[in-house]
Amino acid sequence: MKLRNKKATALAALAVSAALVLSACGGSSDSDGGGSGSGGGGGDLSVTFLPKNLGNPYFDTSDKGGAAAVKEFGGKFAEVGPQEATPDGQVSFINTAAQQGIGALVVSANDPKAIGDALNEARDAGTKVVTFDSDTDPEYRDLFINQASAEGIAKAQVDLIAEQIGDSGEIAILSAAANATNQNTWIDLMQKDVDANHPNIKIVETVYGDDDDQTSFDKTSALLNKYPDLKGIVSPTTVGIAAAARYVSTSDFKGKVKVTGLGTPNQMREYVEDGTVDAFALWNPEDLGYLAAFAAKALIDGDIKGDEGDTFTAGKLGDFTVGADSTVLLGDPFVFNKDNIGDFDF
């Protein structure tokens, strides 16, 4: 009597948990569908996107572009990723890609070196590796899709501010940290561009908001008090441009001082809509994902090997040529303004 009960309860426990697990697995294999077919064997057009982390609007947008491209050329798209943007979190997913033997893995690297060995193991298993947004060291990938060149970023911002202030007057730059390498490179190039092509524009000062919202806000206020004739502020950092726009939008300078630079549509939307900001620049992550997916396809098909001078066609974006260090440049930065900002959510 007693023994039978004991056995029954043990079995019941087993059945309850087994049912849970099996139904969980079963449920997910339903959604798998086409996956089982395309999982094995190289040469198939299965492309997996591995962003820095999931739930990040920027990568949601780039993956959307990737998914559209994969659908266009009839491959199988998957998006996987860790919840936290850490290299070790990405390694498990890279390993999984190696196990699946998928056609190509499109990665935004959380570390230029730490995920390298895992990527090379996947490449040994026949998977092509394309990095986008954030590169690894060149020996770990077949191709890097570069969102924008330093020259392109500098020129886009100078062109924007020149157009907005009528190509003449005083402007200032609100940067991130004083020792931020990429910021300093851009500012240097902007200065050269202004000197060479815009003789009536004068960059009066570069201030540093340390990519901190409050610091950037205070620096904007100080700039406007110090230079009453200031006509524009360029901030090549997403934190800075949003803080500057917020200050200007609530001050008397609204409409008189133009704010532009590099920003994201979600941060800048209200300032574009209320007229503080005419236009700002960034690359289009959707196009970036789209291009990365087509580059992956070209690698899988063997159309390109990632050597300098290789060319391939990326659907609606047209033809691209592989540059030095197996890098493909997306193109000039994308300009967001009142007319197109509604199309973006990142």
Place this chain on the structure above:
Amino acid sequence: MTTTDTPRTQSARTYPSYAKSLWQRVLLTREFAVIALLLIVFFYSRNQIPNFDGPLTIYYLLLDVAPILLIALPMTLIIITGEIDLSVASTVGLSSVLVGDLHQGGMSIPMAALVAILVGVLCGAFNGFLIAYVGLPSLAVTIGTLALYRGLGVGILGTTAVTDFPEKWTDLAKDRIGDSSYPVIVIPILVLIIVFVLLLHFTPFGRGVFDIGLNDEAAHFSGVNVARTKFLLFVMAGAVSAFAGIYFTLRFGSARGDNATGMELQVIAAVLLGGVSIFGGRGALHGVLAGVLLIGVLQSALRLDDVSANVINIIIGLLLIASVMSTSFLSFVARTTAGMKRRATEGSPERQQASAHHEGNNS
């Protein structure tokens, strides 16, 4: 129910744990339910999940679960005493940072690893001292040291990462034994498993661990050195976590302050899934090993199925809740059936056995 468990009720005149034949005592337990579930999930995945039967699966799976498996060993003993150590993942992070920072400063990897393990021992000793000798609650102490050790780790390296490790050592962390699909990390793991199984299940020290979990005052009066036992367990947890940190660093070739963030919860989840009672006094290492592997197999299979990380976490969370609930559910069923039986066999000596049985076995 293993032989190391002792019945809790004083009223029972018979010993329900020993009232059944050996195979029933060994096989009809939570531990074997987890092992059976592990086998079911494993073979289900082999048949149903594409590429799960590939040559890389076992290799990557073992590489992935290795740090959790390592830390689960001392964690099991700590939880059986009724304590908890939430600072293990921060110790992993600190050890990782130390290996990276000391190596960057010119120290060889073995020396840096040695220093990291010593610091791990110190971290564990600090926890153990506050808990065992000062008498503070382990939950509070280790929440504090969780922040403290993580803070030290992040403080040393800041937001930078050290990734420049010699290939000899990063390759060793990922090396296989011969041509098999077993990575070399399983060798130290097996050694530690044997050590901890012997320690917990076959020594007076291990019996003391269970006694402390059941009732630490009674354990004290029956000659168990409660403070020393707890202190040593936390030191072991610190040392093993530091070792796991070294492995983690070399496997990913990256020393960062935020390495292994949140791993303490994965370890504790696996330990509880393996049938260890969070209230202490109950548990066995074979169940914990199965619990760790079950989580590993599930993660691997679901990832191969392109299930996203948050859905995987949801499934593992539900599994843990179901497993914890099944204990309460079983004792409810046992209580109900015992009640029914009491009415049916009023006055028979089996009544006491039945009630003792649900308290002793299913708590």
